[in-house]
Amino acid sequence: MAIYTIKEAKAAPSNSKGLVFWLRENLFPDIKNTLLTLVGLYLISITIPPLLNWMIFDATWSGTQDEIVKEGARWIFIVEKFDQFIYGFYPEALHWRPNLVLFITIAFLTSFKVVKNVKVKIAFILLYPITCFILISGGWFGLETVETEKWGGLMLTLVVAAVGIIASFPIGIVLALGRQSDMPIVKTLCIGFIEFIRGVPLITILFMASVVLPLFFSDGIDFDKLLRALIGITLFQAAYIAEVVRGGLQAIPKGQYEAAKSLGLGYWQGMILIILPQALKISIPNLVGSFISLFKDTTLVLIIGLFDILAMVTLTNSDTNWLGYEIEGYVFVTLIYWVICFSMSQYSKAIERKFNTEH
Amino acid sequence: MSEQEIMISMKDVNKWYGDFHVLKDVNLNIKKGEKVVICGPSGSGKSTTIRCLNHLEKFQEGSININGTELIDDVKVVRHIRAQVGMVFQHFNLFPHLSVLENLVLAPTWVHKVPRKEAIKKAMYYLERVKIADQADKYPNQLSGGQQQRVAIARCLCINPEIMLFDEPTSALDPEMVSEVLDVMVELADEGITMICVTHEMGFAKKVADRVIFMDAGQVIEENEPNEFFDNPQSDRLKLFLEQILSH
Numbered sequence: 001m002a003i004y005t006i007k008e009a010k011a012a013p014s015n016s017k018g019l020v021f022w023l024r025e026n027l028f029p030d031i032k033n034t035l036l037t038l039v040g041l042y043l044i045s046i047t048i049p050p051l052l053n054w055m056i057f058d059a060t061w062s063g064t065q066d067e068i069v070k071e072g073a074r075w076i077f078i079v080e081k082f083d084q085f086i087y088g089f090y091p092e093a094l095h096w097r098p099n100l101v102l103f104i105t106i107a108f109l110t111s112f113k114v115v116k117n118v119k120v121k122i123a124f125i126l127l128y129p130i131t132c133f134i135l136i137s138g139g140w141f142g143l144e145t146v147e148t149e150k151w152g153g154l155m156l157t158l159v160v161a162a163v164g165i166i167a168s169f170p171i172g173i174v175l176a177l178g179r180q181s182d183m184p185i186v187k188t189l190c191i192g193f194i195e196f197i198r199g200v201p202l203i204t205i206l207f208m209a210s211v212v213l214p215l216f217f218s219d220g221i222d223f224d225k226l227l228r229a230l231i232g233i234t235l236f237q238a239a240y241i242a243e244v245v246r247g248g249l250q251a252i253p254k255g256q257y258e259a260a261k262s263l264g265l266g267y268w269q270g271m272i273l274i275i276l277p278q279a280l281k282i283s284i285p286n287l288v289g290s291f292i293s294l295f296k297d298t299t300l301v302l303i304i305g306l307f308d309i310l311a312m313v314t315l316t317n318s319d320t321n322w323l324g325y326e327i328e329g330y331v332f333v334t335l336i337y338w339v340i341c342f343s344m345s346q347y348s349k350a351i352e353r354k355f356n357t358e359h
Numbered sequence: 360m361s362e363q364e365i366m367i368s369m370k371d372v373n374k375w376y377g378d379f380h381v382l383k384d385v386n387l388n389i390k391k392g393e394k395v396v397i398c399g400p401s402g403s404g405k406s407t408t409i410r411c412l413n414h415l416e417k418f419q420e421g422s423i424n425i426n427g428t429e430l431i432d433d434v435k436v437v438r439h440i441r442a443q444v445g446m447v448f449q450h451f452n453l454f455p456h457l458s459v460l461e462n463l464v465l466a467p468t469w470v471h472k473v474p475r476k477e478a479i480k481k482a483m484y485y486l487e488r489v490k491i492a493d494q495a496d497k498y499p500n501q502l503s504g505g506q507q508q509r510v511a512i513a514r515c516l517c518i519n520p521e522i523m524l525f526d527e528p529t530s531a532l533d534p535e536m537v538s539e540v541l542d543v544m545v546e547l548a549d550e551g552i553t554m555i556c557v558t559h560e561m562g563f564a565k566k567v568a569d570r571v572i573f574m575d576a577g578q579v580i581e582e583n584e585p586n587e588f589f590d591n592p593q594s595d596r597l598k599l600f601l602e603q604i605l606s607h
Contacts, residue, residue: 259452
């Protein structure tokens, strides 16, 4: 017979931590990896310094076109056209209105995590889009009306993306639930819609929304071009959201549905209180992925004659006083897209972390 | 005994999964306050039988009457019956996104329209009863299997059920946690709630059951009061089954 005592935990040996250890372990563990590390360092050294030189150290930040002496980027073009990139043709005196909407949005996103009261949250969700719409388009409370033809630039990009995301989300959830429904007609309709939309490119849907939708309405009605694009994008996005949410729904164990039912919860109660909170939580990474790709797809509204930020750059490039500034313009747009998409992905990671620490 | 009111009655219940005949003419009458244990080999239809009672499974032929209500495939009827029948599952099926307390408060507030304060009070009372009140603010995944199953039992009790169904409540537990769950179930049994329990815990069956039912191949093969059931089995299949589960 043998009896053993429980041992105390010891500190890890000192040669298994520290900077040198990390370098040896991760960058130079053997010949093959050392070679790859050196190749990587070489590639970084030939690309990054010239890029930084062009973008920052040799760049021209102010002054007029005649005063340019440096070789690098001429950011004075961006400075000059900045308002057009951001607001399109929105009247300059009214720029405070989109600015205020941006401010409200940021306040909304940050305060939403803090506010605990569900009724306040619902009030926020309902009031937010209405307030934003009234502020941007005007026509109420003595605010001057600004026709959608004048909306443009980054503002339009954000409007299209935000409406697409917010409106498609509930539609997508309903489609996903419909696809799992026991009722054959509902199920067939949902599957038909989802598979049709997913089977055609966004461009086709935009063309159809812009050309075909008006046919359903009598000639007298002037059907706003932006509204048509928004409907098209929302329906397109809803089909993708539906598939993402379906993935989440399928990952929920059958026992959760059974427990909800056995306690006497009805279909909608079970879905809203038990199934969807869990399904949406595990869908967050895919949902945000889908939102990010929608955000980038909004550039396609250019083809039905709306001027988002990318279209504004192309347009300003044809200004005869400012020819040959394409590179600066497109680099600027690239940076803006990257910053926004990267922020979205970081925000989603923060939400995921918040949920993960809860249980 | 015969004068006591019938709580559950199953008459000639038949069920098929596709062409597979899972329940064959199941007849079962359970009186108010009676404790019934159902055992049998896997695939014998014992879980399916009790899952029919709260309509988690539909049946094609026969009839079921629960506490005076005929169980038909109608949303209102089904919800009315589920509101009186609690079910404890093999895998607990607690809601992982809600705290223990919220798991308990949910059905009373949403289904039975009990004011939240009252529901919390009741939830704490039942958590106290299953000796787990100190874990009320934790999430299910932070608890051991035995603790989770006790929470699941408390969650059922919160809807004041007339009938409690247990579907192999200890089969997914580590051996050292079985007794803490069985203890709670024995206490419940002593209080006179109607209980149907699918289990292989023969010690539990001997201790609390008024009747033990043996099922095989979708039929009730034998039923008897516990002592006779275990000491003097009649059918060969039950003899074989008892030999197999008691031999190890």
